[in-house]
Amino acid sequence: MxxxxxxxxxxxxxxxxxxxxxxxxxxxxxxxxxxxxxxxxxxxxxxxxxxxxxxxxxxxxxxxxxxxxxxxxxxxxxxxxxxxxxxxxxxxxxxxxxxxxxxxxxxxxxxxxxxxxxxxxxxxIPDFSYLDEGAPGTFSHRDWMVLDVDYRLMADNLLDLSHANFLHEGLLGHADMNDADVEIRDVTEPSGATTLYVTRTVDAVEPPHLFDLMYKNDRQPIDTWAEMRWNAPGYLRNHAGVTDPGRPRDEGLIVIGSHLLTPINERQMMYHICAVQLGAAPPVDDDEVAETLSRLRKFAFEEQDRPMVEAQQRAYDRAGGPDALKPVMLTIDQGPLRARRILADLIAAEAEPAPVTVAGH
Ligand code: FES
Ligand SMILES: [Fe+2]
Missing domain, CATH: 2.102.10.10 (Rieske [2Fe-2S] iron-sulphur domain)
Known part of the structure; x- marks a missing residue:
């Protein structure tokens, strides 16, 4: 299919x-x-x-x-x-x-x-109005690239952020963040479309290095969250951040990541990205720290996520295509599975013949 x-x-x-x-x-x-x-x-x-x-x-x-x-x-x-x-x-x-x-x-x-x-x-079109001209916040560069990967594998990666504690260990997560509260929620929009939210929340843990650099740079415990919003076929918004334990999110640091996945073909995609910083924490104004942050972000994607998802793609290629392998599911896969199910149902509905209407009856 x-x-x-x-x-x-x-x-x-x-x-x-x-x-x-x-x-x-x-x-x-x-x-x-x-x-x-x-x-x-x-x-x-x-x-x-x-x-x-x-x-x-x-x-x-x-x-x-x-x-x-x-x-x-x-x-x-x-x-x-x-x-x-x-x-x-x-x-x-x-x-x-x-x-x-x-x-x-x-x-x-x-x-x-x-x-x-x-x-x-x-x-x-899903709401990405926080990217509009004149919207508040500090914007990263609006970037894009081509990945040798089925866009659904990239969505799986983004909808299961437990991988941050392993693949990006130290940088974006660590072992103490494994024990997160995970909430999966569907919302039916007035248009009939489904919006999926997968949220990971961890309280009072040491901040992962990248968030620490952006926030207070003092390694004091923080509360952290990542709420990934998904819309078919491949539109994701990650509302993430850190705040002092027990404090409201908007008192802390908020980073909204945009991950727009467009299939080029069955095994290649375009990836459009842009991050916006909001919240009370001031944007980093130290050039050296800003430079380190940009290097680390690039490292996390180019040296960790990208090689991983492209290696997964090669495993599917070796096996003969996107349906040739059946992954063994763990509890962390509920978000990715839900998104795949919604998408597969929409694609299947398109393949159904249109209902026949008989004039005069
Ligand atoms: S004019 Fe376009 S191919 Fe000939
Ligand atoms: Fe990642």
């Missing part, structure tokens, strides 16, 4: 990364998509494969509000219509037109709808 949901919004890129006059190419769920801006600032997304001989349009150039194919010069507008044929009589037939995808700019990201265009409702 496919691991992709069609009728949903996928993050294609950070809005600021799309410059006027440039075409960007992104592959989402195996579909190549060319994304560009019109002069009025609006964004457009069309199939990144010319209807003539299938050249990538993203290698072409923007002419006004159109893209010119780099191979033989057909031009396409934001609706995917072929509008210029420089050859022969210049005749344009409907077979030359390409598919246009609904695309919206929201929460400083560009979201593309892959399914039926008439069902594309921007209100279905």
């Amino acid at each position: 496919t691991s992709f949901l069609r009728n949903t919004w996928y993050v294609a890129m950070w809005a600021d990364d799309l410059e006027l006059g440039r075409v960007e190419s992104r592959t989402i769920c195996d579909e190549p998509i060319a994304i560009f801006r019109r002069h009025d600032g609006s964004v457009a997304a069309i199939t990144d494969q010319c209807s003539h001989r299938f050249a990538p349009l993203s290698a072409g150039k923007v002419c006004g509000d159109q893209i010119e194919c780099p191979y033989h010069g057909l031009q396409f507008d934001a609706d995917g219509r072929c509008v210029v044929n420089p050859h022969g009589s210049g005749r344009i037939t409907p077979a030359l037109h390409l598919r246009a995808y609904p695309i919206v700019e929201r929460h400083t990201l560009l979201w593309v709808w892959l399914g039926d265009a008439e069902r594309a409702n921007a209100d279905l």
Whole structure:
């Protein structure tokens, strides 16, 4: 069975990364998509494969509000219509037109709808308004990268943060944090969508090194929490932080992490990330500490999470694909399992034939 949901919004890129006059190419769920801006600032997304001989349009150039194919010069507008044929009589037939995808700019990201265009409702995009222009907090760089991993394995990683006590031992967790209270909660949104929360809370423990550096740098005990919010197909927000034992969270340090997972294909994904610091604790203003923090964060991801999930992916590849291995479940897997179940049900529902309505009965 496919691991992709069609009728949903996928993050294609950070809005600021799309410059006027440039075409960007992104592959989402195996579909190549060319994304560009019109002069009025609006964004457009069309199939990144010319209807003539299938050249990538993203290698072409923007002419006004159109893209010119780099191979033989057909031009396409934001609706995917072929509008210029420089050859022969210049005749344009409907077979030359390409598919246009609904695309919206929201929460400083560009979201593309892959399914039926008439069902594309921007209100279905999960709330990432804390990323909006002018929202409070101290922002990290809005970054993105490609990982050689099934996006669902990355969601498993984020929905089970017990791994911080082992994989990131000392840095983001330690053995005393194993005994966390874990709460798993589903919320049904007015749209009918399910939001899943997986929250880990530990009281009065020594702060993991990274939080200690950001908070008071005194190794005194803290209360700590990480509330991971998940929405299908792969949108996660981690509301995490530390505070003095027994004190309200907003008196301490709050870091909201954004983890936006977009499948490129069955075994590759785009990962868009950005963190926002909130709460009463002042942002780090010492250059040396800030430099250490950024080095340690990079280390945790590049040297610990990334090699781990990519090694898992290779295990699936060796076995023959995403369904070829059956993991043995532990108690820590409840959050990841719940998310996988919700996603699988949504994908299965899309595969069902539409109900037949009989006129006049
Ligand atoms: S492949 Fe695009 S015009 Fe020929
Ligand atoms: Fe991790």
